[in-house]
Amino acid sequence: MLEVKELTVNYGSCTVVDRMSFHVSEGQWLMIVGPNGAGKSTVLSAVTQGVAYTGTVSLLGQDVKRISAAQRAREVGVLAQNHFVGYEFTVEEVVRLGRYAYSSKLFSGRKDEDEQAVEKALELTGMEALRDQSVLKLSGGELQRTFLAQVFAQNPKLLLLDEPTNHLDLVYQKQVFELIAQWVKQPGRAVVSVVHDLSLAKAFGSDALLMSRGGLVAEGSVDEVLRPEHLDPVYDMDVCAWMREMLSQWDDKEKEMAICQIPE
Amino acid sequence: MRKHPEHFRPIEYIIFSLATLAVMCLCVCVGSVSIPLSETVRVIWGALSGQAQTSGLTNSIILSVRLPRVFCVALSGSALSLAGAAMQGLLKNPLADGSTLGVSSGASLGAVLAIAFGVTIPGLPFSGTMFMAILFAFLSLLVILGLAYKLDYSLSTNTIILIGVIYSMFMSSLMSIVITFASDKIQSITFWTMGSLQNSSYKNAAILLAAFLLCGGMLFFHARELNAFAVGEDNARHVGVDVRRTKLTVLIMVSILIGVCVSVGGTISFVGLVTPHMVRMIVGPNHRRLLPASAFGGAVFLLLADLAARILLNPRELPIGVVTSLVGAVVFVFIFYQTRKG
Numbered sequence: 239m240l241e242v243k244e245l246t247v248n249y250g251s252c253t254v255v256d257r258m259s260f261h262v263s264e265g266q267w268l269m270i271v272g273p274n275g276a277g278k279s280t281v282l283s284a285v286t287q288g289v290a291y292t293g294t295v296s297l298l299g300q301d302v303k304r305i306s307a308a309q310r311a312r313e314v315g316v317l318a319q320n321h322f323v324g325y326e327f328t329v330e331e332v333v334r335l336g337r338y339a340y341s342s343k344l345f346s347g348r349k350d351e352d353e354q355a356v357e358k359a360l361e362l363t364g365m366e367a368l369r370d371q372s373v374l375k376l377s378g379g380e381l382q383r384t385f386l387a388q389v390f391a392q393n394p395k396l397l398l399l400d401e402p403t404n405h406l407d408l409v410y411q412k413q414v415f416e417l418i419a420q421w422v423k424q425p426g427r428a429v430v431s432v433v434h435d436l437s438l439a440k441a442f443g444s445d446a447l448l449m450s451r452g453g454l455v456a457e458g459s460v461d462e463v464l465r466p467e468h469l470d471p472v473y474d475m476d477v478c479a480w481m482r483e484m485l486s487q488w489d490d491k492e493k494e495m496a497i498c499q500i501p502e
Numbered sequence: 503m504r505k506h507p508e509h510f511r512p513i514e515y516i517i518f519s520l521a522t523l524a525v526m527c528l529c530v531c532v533g534s535v536s537i538p539l540s541e542t543v544r545v546i547w548g549a550l551s552g553q554a555q556t557s558g559l560t561n562s563i564i565l566s567v568r569l570p571r572v573f574c575v576a577l578s579g580s581a582l583s584l585a586g587a588a589m590q591g592l593l594k595n596p597l598a599d600g601s602t603l604g605v606s607s608g609a610s611l612g613a614v615l616a617i618a619f620g621v622t623i624p625g626l627p628f629s630g631t632m633f634m635a636i637l638f639a640f641l642s643l644l645v646i647l648g649l650a651y652k653l654d655y656s657l658s659t660n661t662i663i664l665i666g667v668i669y670s671m672f673m674s675s676l677m678s679i680v681i682t683f684a685s686d687k688i689q690s691i692t693f694w695t696m697g698s699l700q701n702s703s704y705k706n707a708a709i710l711l712a713a714f715l716l717c718g719g720m721l722f723f724h725a726r727e728l729n730a731f732a733v734g735e736d737n738a739r740h741v742g743v744d745v746r747r748t749k750l751t752v753l754i755m756v757s758i759l760i761g762v763c764v765s766v767g768g769t770i771s772f773v774g775l776v777t778p779h780m781v782r783m784i785v786g787p788n789h790r791r792l793l794p795a796s797a798f799g800g801a802v803f804l805l806l807a808d809l810a811a812r813i814l815l816n817p818r819e820l821p822i823g824v825v826t827s828l829v830g831a832v833v834f835v836f837i838f839y840q841t842r843k844g
Contacts, residue, residue, distance in 0.1 A: 288739060307742050307743060308744075311740065311742025312742070323733050324591075324595070325732050325782070325787035326786070327732070327733060327788070331729070331788060335729065336741055338741045338743065339742030385737075
């Protein structure tokens with residue numbers, strides 16, 4: 239579905255991504271992990287033509303540089319981590335923009351398939367009740383679900399997520415990831431997401447790609463990549479020990495809670 | 503939140519057109535010499551049906567002075583307001599406008615250079631000033647946005663306004679240098695810096711109409727793309743907008759509109775800033791509604807400003823740019839205060 243070969247991105251004299259190659263097949267959920275500044279988000283930007291690069295990025299066998307912006311949008315949807323909307327658009331207006339790539343005529347009337355896609359996206363994300371609400375008055379989680387609905391309305395085959403739950407509380411994190419897990423189960427779809435939370439990567443990803451300083455360190459299934467021998471040198475710490483220590487906090491707390499709740 | 507329809511409906515076109523027409527009639531009737539509406543209608547009808555009286559003071563005032571002026575004022579207002587609304591959408595910045603960005607100052611410098619050094623295009627004596635104004639408006643936009651991108655990729659309001667202010671000051675000092683070298687043309691040059699549509703002609707109105715139809719039409723054609731930009735440039739690219747082509751097209755259209763307006767009426771500030779703001783409160787941010795409503799709103803705003811310029815210190819006349827700046831600044835502060843207050 240997506241094939242990246244020898245991808246290199248330079249910002250001035252600084253090489254941000256260095257000769258990266260990987261591919262994504264149907265049904266895969268590829269988690270791109272790595273420390274800050276590893277070049278993870280830049281890889282996604284290259285796929286959507288947001289940065290200049292050398293190498294090739296092919297989508298369903300076609301070089302993305304050679305396809306139109308509208309065709310690219312029909313194949314690839316992007317969910318960013320931050321959204322700063324300029325004006326008081328309603329939730330429905332923002333979601334409806336997801337159908338831009340499917341309309342060809344000026345002031346063309348609403349098509350049934352556009353209507354259905356928008357309604358379905360609003361329903362899937364639970365934003366129906368807020369459809370007439372200004373996006374400037376939404377909470378962070380509602381805003382993220384609005385843009386997720388826009389991506390769903392876009393009906394792409396490949397979904398790119400750039401730290402989609404970075405600023406969301408646990409409830410919304412769970413909601414967004416479960417929605418995407420349902421979405422990728424449909425045939426002909428795949429997801430590539432940049433995440434910092436390695437537990438989320440392990441829980442939801444099928445494959446992983448570990449990056450460091452613009453380069454590829456390891457790739458393969460999530461279980462193969464997220465191993466101490468790969469993670470520890472990249473993060474310069476004992477990652478598994480840290481994760482276990484964090485989780486053990488919950489074990490202790492649960493025990494304490496259990497003791498407190500013992501009936502007399 | 504109030505739900506707005508997606509398009510500007512035919513009934514809204516009719517209401518806005520009638521309101522604009524009513525203000526146009528008012529501007530033709532009122533002035534240093536007041537003319538009754540019935541007399542105005544009779545004279546205009548006579549001219550349209552080919553039975554115009556060639557003599558008579560009233561005829562001359564209406565057909566030779568006020569009517570061409572009202573056409574030019576309405577079209578300039580529409581064009582400037584449309585340019586402002588398009589820029590505010592494209593840059594996702596409610597303070598973007600030809601005057602705040604310094605584009606109008608750049609266009610004025612182009613016009614002033616053309617006047618001072620007699621730049622003309624062979625066969626088109628009037629077009630030298632216009633060509634230079636459009637060219638300098640476009641170059642100014644490129645310089646300002648280029649500088650802003652270099653300093654601040656997100657093109658934040660503060661950066662844009664700061665660069666616009668600095669650029670306007672730079673243009674003003676260049677104009678002062680030009681004036682020093684062309685002191686014999688100081689009177690004509692002053693005209694550009696203050697803005698006036700006093701000497702408007704039907705030819706000017708025809709040029710403004712052509713620019714409005716061409717560039718305004720192109721901007722209407724890009725209303726959905728402007729909606730996507732108003733949500734965010736990255737989002738526009740993600741939903742399938744050809745970001746580079748749209749940006750270039752909109753910037754060229756905006757430059758032509760501002761350049762033509764400046765070449766006809768000099769620098770008229772605040773129309774493109776205040777009108778879209780006020781109109782957005784009524785019709786919402788969707789550019790399919792905002793652009794046509796801004797065009798009507800801009801015409802009404804500038805017509806009323808011109809009327810005030812003519813009658814406030816009668817028999818003296820204020821430059822229209824002074825009136826729009828005075829009114830615009832006050833209205834803008836009011837809107838800004840209301841918005842912040844919530």
